[in-house]
Amino acid sequence: MDGTYDTRDIKEHDATEHGATPYRAGDTERWDTEAEKQPGRTAFQRDRARVLHSAALRRLAGKTQVVTPGTRGTAWDASPRTRLTHSLECAQVGRELGAALGCDPDLVETACLSHDMGHPPFGHNGEQALNDFASDCGGFEGNAQSLRLLTRLEPKRFVRDTRSGELVSVGLNLTRAALDAATKYPWPRGAHPRDPDSSKFGVYEDDLPVFEWVRAGAPADRTCFEAQVMDWSDDVAYSVHDFEDGLHAGHIDPALLLAEAEREEIWGVAVGRYVPADTDPQELADALDRLLAQEWWPHRYDGSAVAQARLKDATSQLIGRFCKAAEDATHQAYGPGPLTRYGAELVVPVRVRDECAVLKAVADRYVMQRAEQEVLRADQRIVIAELAAALTARAPDGLEPQFRALFTAAPDDRARKRVLVDQIAALTDASARTLHRTLTGTRQTGT
Template sequence: MDGTTAIPGYDDTDTERWATEPDKRPGRTAFQRDRARVLHSAALRRLAGKTQVVTPGTRNPAWDASPRTRLTHSLECAQVGRELGAALGCDPDLVEAACLSHDMGHPPFGHNGEQALNDFAKDCGGFEGNAQSLRLLTRIEPKRFVTDPATGEPVSVGLNLTRAALDAATKYPWPRGENPDDPDSPKFGVYDDDLPVFEWVRAGAPAHRKCFEAQVMDWSDDVAYSVHDFEDGIHAGHIEPAMLLSAPERAGIWTVAIGRYVPEDTDPQELSDALDRLVAQDWWPDGYDGSAVAQARLKDATSQLIGRFCLAAEGATRQTHGTGRLTRYAAELVVPRETRNECAVLKAVADRYVMQRAEQEALRADQRVILAELAEALTLRAPEGLDPQFRALFEAAPDDRARKRVIIDHIASLTDASASLAAF
């Protein structure tokens, strides 16, 4: 067992690390160590400079909005996940570590940057933020090194988290093209280069199945970003709750939601019913005007929504699996369809009224140019322009494919601001 403290519901296999190491401070659990390593990592701190929905450093001059970043989103996701996981019998430190680390691999400019890097990486395995998170946790973030027996050189094992922590942070437990429901899906959790550690993490796990803690993390992610993006949109003046009563506006929201946030065969009436249920609540944030009273009402609505979504999942899961401790592969998280539809409606509202604004699309186009030009420039002059960590990896890379992956790793590590500066 890693450390001296047993963890109810988990065994030695769950707390094993890729590279065995002693505990420097006995008395902590293995998952407390995992949480501390993620919390103190440079990769987590860099998320403060990476886009969630609105680019960091921009603001609405009329509303003084302070938009979420990837870091604040990750912290909020961690708070939601810790409480939901604990209520269901998961180790709270394990779920919090997974929530904190789930977005670490996301590049500058959010999902827009992810698409740009995927275009650049199409001939060397593609780019996916979740696969990049695993790569970062197990290889890139410098915390622990081991000696390569073949060369005698030090080799990074990243944060060297436990098997259970890495599994809990894995939202898509399959390589590219192996999604069991949709082989053409762009979502995957591991690059070919990282299959050895992925296979170690997944030893004994059912193929393609997310562990229970990863399911809690995934739902906590959905809850946090749907509710907070909705809150940010109202606070910034882009969403007016009263307009959600308009039939034409609703039709536009359903168009965004169906296929993107709910299955293609979803009846729009289901979404209408979901929004009606939310609008009917006493705490629904009508008439927001930016005053202190309105801000407090909006914050209460945010808390009410998070509680509503989490309690629904907790209740449905307990009804299915009983009152025992639910961990690893002993259960599935159950989220009622009605609750998923309510969450999806909030996502679609933020998408339509915040992300699809004309000025945001113009900004995203500029960002894609920045990353394309940066990738081209580094391809021509690398190792010049690479940070020392990536310069060394580039020089040691065995072939062009591996060197290109190093360039991708370097770009993915940048913040929005540093990517913009590096391109000029």
């Protein structure tokens, strides 16, 4: 299969709800060639359906986004977002933004639904703990784990291994374009193009063959246009909704955003984490003031039906503001489109990126940095570390049947350890605690 990207090979491929979109034949190829089952159904529609019906996507319902499900704010139960609801909301944002720019909407939605599938229990905290455990077998990164799930671990399609003769999984067997669109960091561990010490990477060493197939002919280290749309949709969704959840749960007081001392703490969180380290805090102050000046901004919140409706309008206004700015700036730079694959770069005005970053920093400062959250995170790290140690000592006991078989077939200790990492990453918050309790006989103080 020739994946070389040649603009001369672009042709109208796969009609969408917005008319024919220019994707070449190689974009819709699959690692394992399949016959079309339903004529008239596009390859990208099939991709979307496979992700929607996957167990890995369903498991995100049991993984925390920011506010832990079941906890209460000052006066009400806010039913906060999980990784699943975040992914669904990200997909809605991405589908509409992608369609407005000329991308295939099913392709962008597939990428958005897939982008967090590799997250382990306890979110980024669990990711760090698993990375420590996996330091001698290639580390752990949620985005690399997503690729591994999509191409290896999620049971959907099996092929006969030419060397062993055994059936091996090729995951969901998505199209090349769908896997590329779900790849935020198109490089292996330690190969970040600007920061070799970065913890962000998109593929493990033993998944390089399929990664290289996905990236055949793609410009080195460059994400495709659909992946950029997915990435910005992710930023928009979680910045706005984490802020909304923080208000619902009673952790964020909008009045504090007017206090100079509080604002300086917010800038301290944002600079270097959400905006470049050389950003002038005044730019962030201006960004927050622009938001505070909008007539729909939630200057107070008491949990009443009216307040909830006003907050929901504010979240809608923010999402529209951030997406429309990117849409307009990108069209201004490249024309009306359609814009796909490696034919354009998503343009997001710096002012809008600053506004999005301020919302992230507010949620970080008032939700994630609460003292009780650090106590909970410490407990979560203990759970992951002790669970990893217990599985190491007892495996294949304690492994689910799928991972038990992979562990038994693994050729060496490094491969066996990767299976343990895969097993832990597949757990939800609750099932991680249950398995930890079963294997260690201890109780945890966290929830």
